Structure formats: C-alpha cells, structure tokens
Amino acid sequence: MATKVFIVDDHYMVVEGIRSLLQNEKGIEWTGHAMNAASCLAFLQRQQPDIILMDINLPDKSGIDLCREVKEKYPSVFIIGLSTFNQQSFIQKMMDSGASGYVLKNATQEELMEAISVVIKGKIYFSDEASQVLTKADVNPILLTRREKEVLELIAEGLTNNEIAQKLFVSPTTIDTHRKNLLAKFGVRNTASLIRDATKLQFI
Amino acid sequence: MATKVFIVDDHYMVVEGIRSLLQNEKGIEWTGHAMNAASCLAFLQRQQPDIILMDINLPDKSGIDLCREVKEKYPSVFIIGLSTFNQQSFIQKMMDSGASGYVLKNATQEELMEAISVVIKGKIYFSDEASQVLTKADVNPILLTRREKEVLELIAEGLTNNEIAQKLFVSPTTIDTHRKNLLAKFGVRNTASLIRDATKLQFI
DNA sequence: CGGTTTATCCTGTTTTTAAGGGATTGCCGC
DNA sequence: GCGGCAATCCCTTAAAAACAGGATAAACCG
Numbered sequence: 001m002a003t004k005v006f007i008v009d010d011h012y013m014v015v016e017g018i019r020s021l022l023q024n025e026k027g028i029e030w031t032g033h034a035m036n037a038a039s040c041l042a043f044l045q046r047q048q049p050d051i052i053l054m055d056i057n058l059p060d061k062s063g064i065d066l067c068r069e070v071k072e073k074y075p076s077v078f079i080i081g082l083s084t085f086n087q088q089s090f091i092q093k094m095m096d097s098g099a100s101g102y103v104l105k106n107a108t109q110e111e112l113m114e115a116i117s118v119v120i121k122g123k124i125y126f127s128d129e130a131s132q133v134l135t136k137a138d139v140n141p142i143l144l145t146r147r148e149k150e151v152l153e154l155i156a157e158g159l160t161n162n163e164i165a166q167k168l169f170v171s172p173t174t175i176d177t178h179r180k181n182l183l184a185k186f187g188v189r190n191t192a193s194l195i196r197d198a199t200k201l202q203f204i
Numbered sequence: 205m206a207t208k209v210f211i212v213d214d215h216y217m218v219v220e221g222i223r224s225l226l227q228n229e230k231g232i233e234w235t236g237h238a239m240n241a242a243s244c245l246a247f248l249q250r251q252q253p254d255i256i257l258m259d260i261n262l263p264d265k266s267g268i269d270l271c272r273e274v275k276e277k278y279p280s281v282f283i284i285g286l287s288t289f290n291q292q293s294f295i296q297k298m299m300d301s302g303a304s305g306y307v308l309k310n311a312t313q314e315e316l317m318e319a320i321s322v323v324i325k326g327k328i329y330f331s332d333e334a335s336q337v338l339t340k341a342d343v344n345p346i347l348l349t350r351r352e353k354e355v356l357e358l359i360a361e362g363l364t365n366n367e368i369a370q371k372l373f374v375s376p377t378t379i380d381t382h383r384k385n386l387l388a389k390f391g392v393r394n395t396a397s398l399i400r401d402a403t404k405l406q407f408i
Numbered sequence: 409c410g411g412t413t414t415a416t417c418c419t420g421t422t423t424t425t426a427a428g429g430g431a432t433t434g435c436c437g438c
Numbered sequence: 439g440c441g442g443c444a445a446t447c448c449c450t451t452a453a454a455a456a457c458a459g460g461a462t463a464a465a466c467c468g
Contacts, residue, residue: 011288011309017221035310057288084215084261084288105215106239145444158397160424174446180427190426190454193362195399196408204400349414364454378416383455394424394456 002029003120006049008040008066009033009082010059014105018053021109028116037061041069048074051116054099056083056090064093071098078119090202101125142185142201149203151178156195156204206233207324210253212244212270213237213286214263218309222257225313232320241265245273252278255320258303260287260294268297275302282323294406305329346389346405353407355382360399360408 005028009015015033022028031049034040037060040052052070056063067079081094081102091102100119103112104127111127118125144152154164161179165172179191188194198204209232213219219237226232235253238244241264244256256274260267271283285298285306295306304323307316308331315331322329348356358368365383369376383395392398402408 011218011221012312013218013221013225013309014215015221016224017215017217017219020220020224021217105217108216147445155396156400158393158400160394162424170445171447173448176425177446179425183426189362190364191394191396192359192399195396196360196362196403199400199403351415366454374415375417377418380455381416384457387456 002027003051003116004029004031004049005051005053005116006031006040006043007033007053008035008037008058008063009053009055010035010057011055014055014082018112021112025113035059037063037066037069040066044070044074044077048077050120051078051080053080053082053103056081056094064090064097067094067097067099078122080115080119080125095124103127104129142203144182144185144203148178148182148185151175152182152194152198152203155179155182155191156198206231207255207320208233208235208253209255209257209320210235210244210247211237211257212239212241212262212267213257213259214239214261215259218259218286222316225316229317239263241270241273244270248274248278248281252281254324255282255284257284257286257307260285260298268294268301271298271301271303282326284319284323284329299328307331308333346407348386348389348407352382352386352389355379356386356398356402356407359383359386359395360402 005022007015007018009018012035015035019030019033022030031047032043034043037058040054054063054067058066063081063083067081070077070079078100079098081091081099082105083090083102084105094102100122101115101124103115103125107115107127115125115127150168151164154167159167161172161175164175168175183189183194186194186197188197195204209226211219211222213222216239219239223234223237226234235251236247238247241262244258258267258271262270267285267287271285274281274283282304283302285295285303286309287294287306288309298306304326305319305328307319307329311319311331319329319331354372355368358371363371365376365379368379372379387393387398390398390401392401399408
C-alpha cells in the first residue's frame with residue numbers, strides 16, 4: 001500500500017519541488033497540499049494521510065502550533081518538519097510538539113525518501129545537517145525558565161523593570177534578578193546585546 | 205529563440221520546484237542551476253544565460269553582493285530576485301544592486317512566467333506582494349545616516365556610550381545624541397526595543 | 409547662494425540598569 | 439528527606455541611559 005503524503009507549505013515553488021521529487025516514486029501517493037494551517041486542518045477532517053511534510057513558517061499559524069494541534073486530533077499521522085532554517089530552537093520545538101522528523105529544504109530526493117521511509121515505521125529521522133545542529137546546540141544550550149522567557153519578551157517590548165513588575169504582579173527587585181540571570185545565561189553585559197542575541201537565537 | 209534561464213538557490217526543493225514549473229514552457233530553456241555564489245560565477249565564465257533567478261540567502265555570499273558582482277561582469281544578464289521574505293530593505297537592496305525584478309517563492313507559475321517575459325524586455329517586474337511591501341515601506345521609511353548605523357551596530361554589540369566614543373574618537377555626548385536620534389527615528393523608548401525593532405527591520 | 413542635513417559638542421536632571429552581596433519558599437526528583 | 443532549582447524578595451552603590459534644551463561647523467544639494 002502506498003504511503004499517503006500531504007504537504008503544508010505556503011511557498012508554491014517548494015510545493016512544486018516536493019511534488020516533482022515524489023511523483024515518480026512508486027510507494028508514494030500524493031494526496032494534496034495546503035498553503036496554510038486552516039486549510040490543512042480542513043483537509044484532515046475529510047481524510048488523513050500517513051505523513052505530513054510541514055513547513056515551520058506558515059502565514060496564519062506557526063508550524064509548531066499546527067504540529068501540536070494535528071498530533072492531538074490525529075495521533076496516527078506522522079509529521080516531518082520542513083524548514084530553510086537549521087535553527088536549534090526551531091528543530092527542538094518542532095520535535096517537542098510531536099514531529100517525527102526534520103528535513104531541511106536543501107535535502108535531496110534520496111534524503112527525503114529516506115526520511116519518509118524511516119518515519120512511516122514509527123522511528124525518528126533527522127537530516128544530517130539538522131542533527132549536526134542539534135548536537136552542536138547540546139554543547140551550549142541556553143535554557144530559560146518560563147518566567148525568564150516572559151520577562152525577556154517584556155524587556156524586548158521596551159518595558160522598564162517597574163512596568164514589568166506591575167504587569168506580572170511581583171516586586172521590581174524580582175525582575176531585576178531575572179534580568180541578572182538572563183544576562184548571565186546569555187553571557188552578555190547589557191540589555192542591548194541580550195536582545196540582539198536573544199533575537200538571533202529565536203527566543204523573541 | 206528560447207530564453208535561457210539559470211537558477212541560483214541553495215534549496216534543492218526550490219530548484220526542483222522552479223524546474224518543474226518551467227519545464228513545459230516552450231519559450232524557456234533551462235540551462236542549469238547553482239547552489240552557491242561561487243559555482244554560479246564559475247558557470248557564468250563558460251556561458252551566459254538571459255535571466256538568472258537568484259535567491260537572496262546563499263551559503264557563501266548574500267544574493268545582494270552576488271547580484272552586484274554579476275551585473276558588473278555581465279551587464280546584459282537580467283536578474284530576478286527570489287526570496288521567502290517580503291522584507292522592505294531586502295527588496296530595495298536587491299534592486300539597488302542591479303536586479304530587474306523580484307518574485308516571492310510563493311509565486312504561481314503564471315507570475316513567474318510573467319516576471320520572466322517582462323524582465324527579458326528590459327523592463328522591471330514586481331510581484332504584487334513585493335510591490336505592496338515597497339509602497340507600504342515608502343509611507344514610513346526609517347532612514348539612518350552612516351554614522352547612526354555605525355553607532356547602532358556598536359550598541360547592539362553591547363558597548364557603552366563611553367566605549368563607542370573611544371572607538372569612534374568622538375565625545376561620549378555625541379554618542380548620546382546619536383542614540384537620542386535613533387530612539388526618535390524608531391519611535392521607541394529605550395535600547396531594548398530599539399535593538400528589537402532594528403533587528404526585525406534588518407538593520408542589524 | 410541659502411537652506412537642510414549631518415555630525416559634533418555642551419550642561420543639566422531623572423530614571424533605569426548593572427553588579428555585588430544575600431535570603432526565603434515551594435516543588436521535583438533521587 | 440535532602441539537594442537542586444525556580445521564583446520570589448531585599449539592600450547598596452555606581453554606572454549608564456533617557457530626557458530636556460540647547461549650540462556650532464561642515465558638507466550636501468537644489
């Protein structure tokens with residue numbers, strides 16, 4: 001029985017590229033594509049593919065959220081993340097949300113086919129580059145607590161410690177401590193480079 | 205005579221997508237593709253296509269730089285920018301570097317064909333979305349002076365006013381004024397949101 | 409030429425952060 | 439039950455940045 005594959009990606013050229021890569025494969029049945037999260041969910045109500053290739057950047061919702069939602073409603077559908085970015089936190093979040101694999105958009109036909117065949121067996125697949133990124137990331141991961149992330153975002157919004165404290169119903173000194181810890185975790189000296197690094201590492 | 209088209213993009217799936225979109229078009233001759241700037245330049249030494257579809261994000265060099273270089277050496281080759289981002293400054297820089305058009309990767313086959321046929325005549329083509337972005341950007345452009353950009357980058361590096369002043373051989377109060385002007389131009393209250401907005405708008 | 413922009417510099421005051429030092433509570437896993 | 443971590447809170451001092459309201463010389467441009 002052929003493996004039913006569905007694509008969610010807002011870039012027409014990528015959809016065409018994948019279709020062209022898969023069209024001559026015998027074990028693959030192309031069931032269609034969606035350009036956004038909403039039409040993906042609508043499609044799933046009618047029929048479920050075996051595998052969804054899912055972009056991380058969608059116009060209406062992040063692929064990470066869509067991934068979680070799909071896995072909740074249809075646990076038997078396997079999801080392979082698809083992205084141009086080989087960014088540690090993205091890959092990690094995608095896997096945390098229930099994805100079974102991750103492939104970069106510069107993958108070859110062979111890699112894509114291998115990913116599909118591995119994932120359909122219930123195993124996990126990483127593209128070489130993605131796993132390189134992950135292992136590199138493990139050497140020096142910046143792990144923030146929920147509260148720290150919250151504070152970090154409010155700092156980026158331009159709020160002062162006092163304003164953040166009011167918003168979160170805590171003392172300004174608490175925010176000061178969180179700030180202190182954020183600077184330490186990122187290994188920077190001040191807010192400017194904190195925000196810059198946090199942005200580059202996709203925390204904001 | 206068929207229009208010779210060449211692609212520069214490091215994402216295999218996108219290359220495949222474009223190839224598949226163009227392969228049945230009679231007026232188009234696919235002359236090949238490159239995954240990076242270096243092999244693009246190597247190809248051009250042997251033969252010149254009529255049109256290059258060029259990604260903005262390449263592994264070894266930015267598409268903007270490659271665009272400039274190609275136009276210097278081979279002025280008769282038309283270049284169409286290709287990107288997932290519809291980011292004002294990217295589009296602007298690409299056009300400033302000699303590109304004749306700009307197409308987003310979610311373009312349809314029709315759009316792509318229209319872009320090629322318009323550009324080959326020596327005219328300029330913008331995809332609908334790209335031109336929307338440009339006109340929107342014109343309403344509220346943030347124009348920084350050379351000095352302001354310089355200071356902005358040093359702020360993002362985490363330097364204090366005094367350190368920046370030393371580095372640029374000016375008074376700390378001068379840096380303070382530049383900072384004041386940067387905050388005003390971005391319409392923000394402090395460094396944190398300055399860096400955040402500057403990053404989002406690709407100034408850093 | 410004359411206006412505009414750019415870059416430079418100044419004197420203040422007030423607010424906000426950074427950097428040190430601690431302390432307490434509650435929760436989780438071993 | 440104990441160690442570790444997360445989250446909370448406090449103090450002090452010095453540095454840095456924001457805010458206000460200026461001025462001047464040079465370069466750029468129509």
